[in-house]
């Protein structure tokens with residue numbers, strides 16, 4: 221049974237501002253509602269405040285209303301039909317950038333491929349972090365490419381790239397059919413050294429269960445959410461192995477997905493689990509034993 225918000229909270233909210241009660245159902249408490257109303261007033265013209273409040277009452281995501289989501293130092297554009305970047309992803313991307321920085325600095329050229337890229341938030345932030353931490357005197361040596369099956373996502377990711385100092389290229393393609401993307405990468409003279417991915421990882425049964433968050437289910441694309449082991453198998457067998465990449469980070473939501481990925485890797489690989497700051501399983505991290513990516517071990521709270 222869903223918990224009801226006491227009427228007293230709505231009364232208190234109305235005393236503060238007639239718009240504030242609209243934000244209570246999605247925000248659950250007064251402090252969070254006040255924060256959201258503050259952002260709406262700060263970022264939208266007054267003529268749009270009431271419409272924004274009405275949409276929020278229907279649990280319409282704030283990022284689609286405001287049009288952006290902060291992600292590290294970047295402001296990532298968001299629009300309906302493309303998954304909103306999450307803080308959990310931002311957290312591991314920043315950690316990964318710190319680990320990759322000395323490796324990237326020691327190379328002439330370095331390529332990062334991000335599969336299932338959505339808004340492009342992962343390669344754009346990696347490019348931004350690695351480009352700005354590496355000595356200014358050095359020529360820019362990092363190249364990032366993002367791939368997504370959704371034309372809407374690729375269009376948005378390209379727009380996002382236009383607003384960053386260091387651009388990322390985006391290719392439309394299906395991870396299950398890598399030949400076309402690989403041909404494009406060949407034409408672009410791009411070879412990845414490292415692969416990241418945040419594929420759809422919510423098992424269908426879980427997605428369909430009534431307790432699954434309504435605002436996500438109703439307003440964010442199912443294509444970006446529902447998936448399971450098939451993605452991890454493809455990432456390893458059709459991308460990591462043929463491209464002879466020596467390190468990767470894949471976001472996931474379940475320990476079984478981590479164990480499944482570990483079992484697909486050969487004996488020359490080590491692999492671990494990265495937990496987020498909420499103590500939830502967040503990524504499977506892999507590196508070739510004794511290679512230059514041993515430092516990825518430092519990202520993992522558990523190594524197999």
Ligand SMILES: C[S@@+](CC[C@H](N)C(=O)[O-])C[C@H]1O[C@@H](n2cnc3c(N)ncnc32)[C@H](O)[C@@H]1O
Pocket residue numbers: 303304305306309335336337338339340341342367368369370373393394395396417418419420421443444445
């Ligand atoms: C969980 S979202 C991640 C988006 C983004 N990387 C992020 O972290 O916010 C998964 C993305 O995978 C894309 N996708 C789903 N199936 C795909 C496929 N077969 N090939 C490539 N991309 C796919 C979706 O369009 C969606 O943008």
